[in-house]
Amino acid sequence: MPLLELDDIHFGYPGHAPVLRGASLRLEPGQRLSITGANGSGKSTLLHLMVGLLRPVSGRVLAFGQERRQEADFHEVRRRAGLVFQDPDDQLFCPTVAEDVAFGPMNLGKNRAEALAIVDAVLDRLGLSHLRERVTYKLSGGEKRLVTLATVLAMEPEVLLLDEPTNALDEANAARLIAILQALPQAMVLVSHDAALRAQLAPRALRLSGGCLRDETP
Ligand SMILES: Nc1ncnc2c1ncn2[C@@H]1O[C@H](COP(=O)(O)OP(=O)(O)OP(=O)(O)O)[C@@H](O)[C@H]1O
Numbered sequence: 001m002p003l004l005e006l007d008d009i010h011f012g013y014p015g016h017a018p019v020l021r022g023a024s025l026r027l028e029p030g031q032r033l034s035i036t037g038a039n040g041s042g043k044s045t046l047l048h049l050m051v052g053l054l055r056p057v058s059g060r061v062l063a064f065g066q067e068r069r070q071e072a073d074f075h076e077v078r079r080r081a082g083l084v085f086q087d088p089d090d091q092l093f094c095p096t097v098a099e100d101v102a103f104g105p106m107n108l109g110k111n112r113a114e115a116l117a118i119v120d121a122v123l124d125r126l127g128l129s130h131l132r133e134r135v136t137y138k139l140s141g142g143e144k145r146l147v148t149l150a151t152v153l154a155m156e157p158e159v160l161l162l163d164e165p166t167n168a169l170d171e172a173n174a175a176r177l178i179a180i181l182q183a184l185p186q187a188m189v190l191v192s193h194d195a196a197l198r199a200q201l202a203p204r205a206l207r208l209s210g211g212c213l214r215d216e217t218p
Contacts, residue, residue, distance in 0.1 A: 009059035021211030037208030082157030
C-alpha cells in the first residue's frame, strides 16, 4: 500500500491558467522521491494538495490507504505527513522557538512536561539548543529554516514533505541538515532545484513539466 498517492490531479488557482494537468505519483513505504521542475511549474502546489491545503479540481488524493476528500479527512494526513514549508514564516507563529516546537506535540495531546522533553530532544538532535528561548521572528533566515524542520520532526511524522529544505542555509548548515535527513527513517518527498541534494537524499527523481510528472531517475 502506498503511503501517498496522487492520481491524475488537475488543479488551477481560481482565475489563473491550470497548474497541474494530470499529475500522478506514488510514494511507497521507505521510499524517497525528489521532484524538480522550473520555477512556477507547481511543485509547492503539489505538496499542498497532498496534505489538503488545496483541493484538486479533479483526480484523487490517497493517503495511508484511504482516499481523502474533506477537510476532516486531511487532519489525520497532516498528523502523519509533516510538511516543511518553503517559507518558514508560513510555519512559525509562536513567540519563541521552544513554544513553536512544543505546539505540535501539545496539539497531539502531550502534556506540557512531555512536550518540553520533546523540544529539548529535537533541538539537541538538530544542534539548535542555543536557540531554545529565542524570539522566533528575530532569527536569521537559515535559523528559521532549521527551526521549521524541528517543529515538524517534533510531531514524529511517518512521511516528510520537504520544500527546498536547504534554502537560505550556509554550506556548513546545509551539509549538517543533509546528514540529519539522510539518517532519518521516514519516507520523503523532496522538492529541490539542487541536483546534488537530490542525488544525495532522494535519487529517484520526477520532473514536473506541463502540469504532469515524469520519471527522470538518472
Ligand atoms: N495563491 C496563489 N494564487 C494564484 N496563483 C498562485 C498561487 N500560488 C501559486 N500560484 C501560481 O501557481 C504556479 C505554481 O506555483 P508553485 O509555487 O506551486 O510553483 P513551484 O514549482 O513550487 O515554484 P518555485 O520553483 O518557484 O518554488 C505559479 O505560476 C504561481 O505563480
